[in-house]
Amino acid sequence: MIRFITFIALALLLNPTTWAQKKKAQQPNIILIVSDDHSAPFLGCYGYPEIKTPNIDKLAQEGIIFKKAFTTAPQCVLSRAAMMTGRNTLDIQMTRFSAPLDASVTSYPELLRKGGYHTGILGRSFHLDGNRRVPETVAVLEKYGLETFRNRVDFLKTSGNRDTIFQQYSEFLNQVPKGKPFFVQVGYSDPHRVFNAKNFEPDPQKISVPAHWPDTKLLREDFAAYLGEIQRLDSDVGKVLEDLKKRGLDQNTLVVFIGDNGGALIRGKGTLYNLGLNVPLIMRHPGLIRAGQVTDALVSGIDLAPTFLGVAGLAVPKEITGISVAPAFQNATFAGHDFAFAVRGAHGQGLPTNSSNFDLSRTIFNKKYKLIYNAIWQIPYHPVDFAGQPFWVDLKQKHSEGTLEEPFDKLLFANRRKMFEVYDEEKDPFETNNLAGTAEVKEIEHELKSRLQEWMIVNRDYLPLPIAP
Structure with missing residues (x-):
């Protein structure tokens, strides 16, 4: 019954x-x-x-x-x-x-x-x-x-x-x-x-x-x-x-x-x-x-x-x-879904003085791989809502003194980001090993870019498309 x-x-x-x-x-x-x-x-x-x-x-x-x-x-x-x-x-x-x-x-x-x-x-x-x-x-x-x-x-x-x-x-x-x-x-x-x-x-x-x-x-x-x-x-x-x-x-x-x-x-x-x-x-x-x-x-x-x-x-x-x-x-x-998409746009009402206030990026991912497209890749990472918190100020100080461990220093304080990031979500769930541009993910990177390109065109995205002529 x-x-x-x-x-x-x-x-x-x-x-x-x-x-x-x-x-x-x-x-x-x-x-x-x-x-x-x-x-x-x-x-x-x-x-x-x-x-x-x-x-x-x-x-x-x-x-x-x-x-x-x-x-x-x-x-x-x-x-x-x-x-x-x-x-x-x-x-x-x-x-x-x-x-x-x-x-x-x-x-x-x-x-x-x-x-x-x-x-x-x-x-x-x-x-x-x-x-x-x-x-x-x-x-x-x-x-x-x-x-x-x-x-x-x-x-x-x-x-x-x-x-x-x-x-x-x-x-x-x-x-x-x-x-x-x-x-x-x-x-x-x-x-x-x-x-x-x-x-x-x-x-x-x-x-x-x-x-x-x-x-x-x-x-x-x-x-x-x-x-x-x-x-x-x-x-x-x-x-x-x-x-x-x-x-x-x-x-x-x-x-x-x-x-x-x-x-x-x-x-x-x-x-x-x-x-x-x-x-x-x-x-x-x-x-x-x-x-x-x-x-x-x-x-x-x-x-x-x-x-x-x-x-x-x-x-x-x-x-x-x-x-x-x-x-x-x-x-x-x-x-x-076979694939999911997300966007990053302006944040808050502040002027575009850093990537916290203004960043333009897109992502496509499935359960195995993720592609991130940073359209303004020249701008370094800047945290949202906690740039003035003591723990972040302390990390910045350690970075300036050269005492922050190298993996964290590269992850958080690189002068600029990569335009493209590709991650193996199964092997690298914390997304720290960027595989973009490597032979290992050449085919999947192109597939993800192609699918993202289609999605951006269909949705009339104003960013430059990820695949150049």
Whole structure:
């Protein structure tokens, strides 16, 4: 009987037409929990041993973990725009950090709303209505009516305060009309800098530092503070999950946890390396997802939209280029994308004084190889969000004195980068051995460049193409 029910649920899930014929009350609720600057390795359920995340780990035990989930950019605005639309960052012209999402580009909450859902966005800024820090920018936003999200969802509130976020979440659920399914995005600021979760930090001496980082006292302290932010986040996620259960909504709610991009760590946020793009992605729904699964399907941020629309029984517009990951809910052989793409554009509102503020690069990768194309390769690496932190200042001092170990010195303080980087992701997961230009990867390098060239042409990329005449 259990197998029969599971079969029926899966058949309905994979057949939107049949699913759409069911009562709207049977449509699953959807909660999307978004952490900020969160690289994939740093959760207990992802195998990082020195972090305590019991609530997120339990969510994973009851659902599915996507080990190879990647954002379409290592920056919040660009990445979130793709998640919100199911379309890549170039396609929707969202490569400038402070750009508002154009009204002509449909977001999936709008489609869910039309399909009968009560919809909301709350918590940490969703970043897609432009930025109001500069008065001249605010004048433009208001003059042309570019802040559009108040018209796209039923409920829109933002806050960086943890208690206020939970209050907004409770307020939203209290307003959902009886019998109506809901979608809500709950955003958190953790583990974004500034790190201030003092009561949640692990012992800096008892944590594992990634092998491609210089292991210094100050770096350990900074990294422990980052892990503390994640442990604090776990407690907040636990409150949401507990409340959902108390309301009796947990059995028909698809709960999704994802990071918006990688952490502000060495070779993380702002870079196209794994720590910048690979984020945690966990999904749970007791009726649709077989518990305890781990998949290495190659998944992109653009896949959220078609997945949500599919489980809601709604049509997926042809403009959406993501794919539904619903087949992975019961099928361990689902492979995801053959290749995934990501872009790096301007960051923040600062002038282009370094590669933190302004960098232009593209990447294509599969499970085996990654190609990075640095269009302005002459500019050296400059960290995003932590250039003034004591651990980085200390590393710069060691570099200037010639006391930093050579592998780290070359990795972090080279005068310029290579235009192309190729990495064997299986043999070199920390991406430290650039194989570009070698006989070993000659054919695969050309294939990756060719595929990237096609993608850039189709999406009207403004960068020079990677294959010269």
